[in-house]
Amino acid sequence: MSVPRIRWHIIVFLAPATLVYTAVMIFPLFNTLRLALYSEVAQARVFVGLENFRTLFFDPIWSEQFWNALGNNFWFFLIHMLVQNPIGIALAAILSHPRLRFAALYRSAIFIPTILSFVIVGFAWKLILSPIWGIAPSMLDAVGLKFLFAPWLGKEEYALTTLALISVWQFVGIPMMLIYAALLSIPDEILEAGEIDGITGMSAFWKVKLPLILPSIGIISILTFVGNFNAFDLIYVAQGALAGPDFSTDILGTFMYRTFFGFQLQLGNPHMGSAIAGAMFAIILVGVCIYLFGIQTRMRRYQL
């Protein structure tokens, strides 16, 4: 019996990634959580325990903003789940149809917005929807539907939904690509076997393909969840840090930014900002855990 040899090469190969990830992700994450336990009194940092979280959840001034941002965030997520992912799946199903011409062209065209910067997307859509210079009102006018136009980004009741749909437009390429890849990996033999059993056309999609791509849909849902609850850029670019009108587009990211860095005459408060960041982290962690332990382990997988 000999002592198992330490396999140095494993450590050496893991080291760069581990070190970089620790320095830029793990350390800042825990340092932010630590910062949330402090407060500043008379130019000195003092330890206050969970006081910042108590303020955030129970002080009416803070909690009202927090629940508003959280509610908006859920609506933002819901729109993505109900619009982005079904459209992404539908597009992938159409694209994977063997007789579709120019499939590569459509695929690239739909995917391109994903690689655009938020700044460009936000600015372009603001111009498109502008009641003064935008092409949206004139296009609606051309088909006689001008009465349907409203200054969507400036109305409390529409602004968040409009922004969510802009985000859907930008990111619909991601679920499409993932599902497309999953659909292509389904062997033809299975589909042919189904055909022999009389399952063709739409029912082939519902009864054969969909169960096989369910794990991919699960991954997409969790990616959407994490992405949406970390969202910030689009709202900030389109509506500014106050997330107007009247905080109707305020999500956790903009709320955190405003608190942490300050805004206009409001001085930054890194400690409350960290508390919000901590709450965001907890929400995402819980969401991911529910998925991992509650859904993914129960999902039926088929060996292809």
Added chain:
Amino acid sequence: MTRNSLKLALAAMGLVAAGAQAQDVTLTIESWRNDDLALWQQEIIPAFEAEHFGIKVVFSPSAPTEYNAALNSKLDAGSAGDIITCRPFDASLALFEAGHLTDLDDMEAMNNFSDVAKSAWQTDDGSATFCVPMASVIHGFIYNADAFAELGIEVPTTEAEFFAALDTIKEDGSYIPMAMGTNDQWEAATMGYNNIGPNYWKGEEGRRALIAGEQKLTDDPWVAPYETLARWGDYLGDGYEAQTYPDSQNLFTLGRAAIYPAGSWEIAGFNAQADFAMGAFKPPVRNAGDTCYISDHTDIGIGMNAATVNPEAAKTFLAWVGSPEFASIFGNALPGFFPLSKTPVELSDPLAKEFVSWRGECESTIRSTYQILSRGTPNLENDTWGASVAAIKGTSSPAELGQRLQDGLASWYAPQQ
């Protein structure tokens, strides 16, 4: 051995540097006004250096949005310049309290400024002033003079005339009566509420009473401006809810709107963009013959880094910034940013002249939310943005808005409790 020679070399370099300093002192100015770089390099600094032999000045600005954070870290690290451009109120007060800015009260040049001008850079009790006031911006309305002539409208002086003029423009239909949007929110508060408001709360009298806790935001002088703003909604362009600040500027300079609720900082840009005659009128008074009040808001000051190695030279420079000579160069090079010194400055730009002439006719005040009242959470200035927008859109009644702001302020500000 090698370490010793390195020390020697460093010491020698230090000596050389000190020797150079003895002959020529270099002052570095920290600023967020990177737009003004050319003005400083070509006009202001040469004028100063011509008179003060042996002092060199370097203007070193950073981007406006990064300035506060960059300055704070430089001050903490001890690498900030000798001269600090001061934001008004709490941002600079925090620097003074942290020991980064010097008390300048004993400087003679400070007597060139009024108390209102100095209030932006004073401790709450007024015992120490830590920046020399440099410039202010004045609020009012800029109008398309060609459009007014075409429609036969006289420049309004009272609120009744103001709304009558808006009605005339609206009936005619060839111009949008007023160019303002609520998308970016701040215009509604800055060019709306704080523009017309001083006529209601009687300028400094009301502002000080609010700080002292003698008036409340639910009192008529503070609620009535929202009632007036609520009438503005009818005269703004189609879809003003999604109209941004640049949209409004473009609507006006393209000649599509007749009146623009303005701050004087727009003058330089509008002069360059608009190809029609422009005029300006001050916020209309409620009844003919009332005293008028204007928002003459202190915006830029300049102070001395407490850690500077050249305090004498820095004070010489600050004294010069406080002089009428500087005021004249600065005021003419940047129309719309008005020097704050008591000695009147001869300005050449007609629009800027119109704005500054109101100082003689009206009582000056500053924006109501800037001093002390925006120190806590919720932030009164940010809340005023939202409230002004809600008033214009009509989503809340003026009384509700006053109550909401008062509740927010009272939640942290002891004199209002």
